[in-house]
Amino acid sequence: MGLYPKAIFRFMGDRGLLIEFGDEISHEVNEKVRRMALAIQAEAIEGILETVPTYRSLLIIYNPLILSIDHLKKRMQQIEEGLQQTPFPEPKLRRIPVVYGGSYGPDLDFVAEYHRISSEEVIRLHCSKPYFIYMIGFIPGFPYMGELPEALVTPRLKTPRLLVPVGSVAIAKSQTGIYPMESPGGWQIIGRTPIRLFDPEREPPALFQMGNLVQFFPISEEEFEIWSE
Amino acid sequence: MERIEAFEVLEPGMLTTIQDSGRYGFSQFGVPPSGALDNFSFRVANLLAGNQEGEACLETTIMGLKLKALNEMVIAITGGDLSPTLNGEHLDMWRVHLLVEGDIIAFKRARSGCRAYLAVSGGFAVPKIMGSRSTNLSSRFGGLEGRALRRGDILKRFDCPSPLKRLGFRFPSDGIPLFEKEVVLRVTSGPQDHHFTEKGSQTFYSSSYQVTPQCDRMGVRLEGPKIARRSDVEESIISEGLISGAVQVPGNGKPIIILNELVTGGYTKIATVISTDLPKVAQLKPGDHVHFESISIKEAHRLLGEQEELLRSFKHFIEGR
Numbered sequence: 001m002g003l004y005p006k007a008i009f010r011f012m013g014d015r016g017l018l019i020e021f022g023d024e025i026s027h028e029v030n031e032k033v034r035r036m037a038l039a040i041q042a043e044a045i046e047g048i049l050e051t052v053p054t055y056r057s058l059l060i061i062y063n064p065l066i067l068s069i070d071h072l073k074k075r076m077q078q079i080e081e082g083l084q085q086t087p088f089p090e091p092k093l094r095r096i097p098v099v100y101g102g103s104y105g106p107d108l109d110f111v112a113e114y115h116r117i118s119s120e121e122v123i124r125l126h127c128s129k130p131y132f133i134y135m136i137g138f139i140p141g142f143p144y145m146g147e148l149p150e151a152l153v154t155p156r157l158k159t160p161r162l163l164v165p166v167g168s169v170a171i172a173k174s175q176t177g178i179y180p181m182e183s184p185g186g187w188q189i190i191g192r193t194p195i196r197l198f199d200p201e202r203e204p205p206a207l208f209q210m211g212n213l214v215q216f217f218p219i220s221e222e223e224f225e226i227w228s229e
Numbered sequence: 230m231e232r233i234e235a236f237e238v239l240e241p242g243m244l245t246t247i248q249d250s251g252r253y254g255f256s257q258f259g260v261p262p263s264g265a266l267d268n269f270s271f272r273v274a275n276l277l278a279g280n281q282e283g284e285a286c287l288e289t290t291i292m293g294l295k296l297k298a299l300n301e302m303v304i305a306i307t308g309g310d311l312s313p314t315l316n317g318e319h320l321d322m323w324r325v326h327l328l329v330e331g332d333i334i335a336f337k338r339a340r341s342g343c344r345a346y347l348a349v350s351g352g353f354a355v356p357k358i359m360g361s362r363s364t365n366l367s368s369r370f371g372g373l374e375g376r377a378l379r380r381g382d383i384l385k386r387f388d389c390p391s392p393l394k395r396l397g398f399r400f401p402s403d404g405i406p407l408f409e410k411e412v413v414l415r416v417t418s419g420p421q422d423h424h425f426t427e428k429g430s431q432t433f434y435s436s437s438y439q440v441t442p443q444c445d446r447m448g449v450r451l452e453g454p455k456i457a458r459r460s461d462v463e464e465s466i467i468s469e470g471l472i473s474g475a476v477q478v479p480g481n482g483k484p485i486i487i488l489n490e491l492v493t494g495g496y497t498k499i500a501t502v503i504s505t506d507l508p509k510v511a512q513l514k515p516g517d518h519v520h521f522e523s524i525s526i527k528e529a530h531r532l533l534g535e536q537e538e539l540l541r542s543f544k545h546f547i548e549g550r
Contacts, residue, residue, distance in 0.1 A: 024467075
């Protein structure tokens, strides 16, 4: 079905309004989420505490004592109807250096064997195109990006790791991501980047935003050390 | 504002963190709100101590916290009854107290509830990170160096004139919530109630669920009858935003109530606990029992308005003193 002709509103309790734009992970649906999030931010509506944009929906967290649910729904419908007129920023591309394999990417060999290709081919394919950031979530600053080349689509680990090192570059199904901090995690780790993705004291705290593009390029261990400094 | 030493941590207890009213506006970067879980008790503690209602407090869990006062200051303790004492003697909760240098505050054991709040006049002085002083434990920022309190920590507070006129003042006893071992949590259905069978929904609303030991600031995992899902829908959904109180039902059919440390998730949510009942969720302990009762959104908003009115009139009253 893809993009719904009109967004579906669902209640998440007495402070959450979930606006769903489609039933799939696609650029079209995600772009509508992003357009809507930007339009709502631009309006600075009193009583909206938070907007949580994800793959195909936007969660509005509001204070019902300031903003009534009926009024909120009406405003959201109006904004949706006027969406085409809102200006939309061009996606920014960021190139991210990665050391692949070895202790930096313990699952690189498994991924290569799984697809019956060489590790070099996995690296070449992973670096072959820019990836679209669908959302930031799970842990602060973690970008969910897609789509991987068909030849790299790999299932998650059967047993998640208790501790994934900071900067780990990983893949799962048709997505790729980067762990901005130490965390448990179930994705296949193929490399590591020295770039700091999340810093609570930075403004904004996260390097990436949804809707932007990321392209990876391979570096050596020596270069990793230099980048880290 | 000047910072002065307030407490030395003699024992940190099971888990004690600095929390304020939460961190909002950063979920687009994957940052959850954190903040005091029992928002009602937290706000009352601040009002009693002469603060704005959202200042940074201590949130302490179950038992064991022991503090030495390093200066004279006004405090209040609210929330779950963790048997607080002052120099070994029982200390009234929901009441304004004056501490002098050398006084020892200790929390002995949980008589009811799970989390207590200690507010100090001026509020605890830690830096604001992304607009909030709350501790985010899993990402290690905010609060005191992004971590739980440790033995030997020195806690500072912002200096302010002590609200001495308020000493001995109490929160009205009929307004103090009771934290029982059997709790009814009111919920509004959805957002994915349509993923469950009618029988599954009946199971959810008619059964008693027990709180398991997997119960922390992320969420409360429950044990009880399995909630049946429709056969034509998948167990997981495309990841979406989360709010505290959301009742997730993962593949095993056992509900989990989400709290303040998650921003997105990919499990279906059969219902969401109303804001007014979130303090009851914050005060659940392993072994407690939970029943869910469905109400309308309008009713939930009316109840929230009532609670807000209680706090507003108390604020008005205490600020006049």
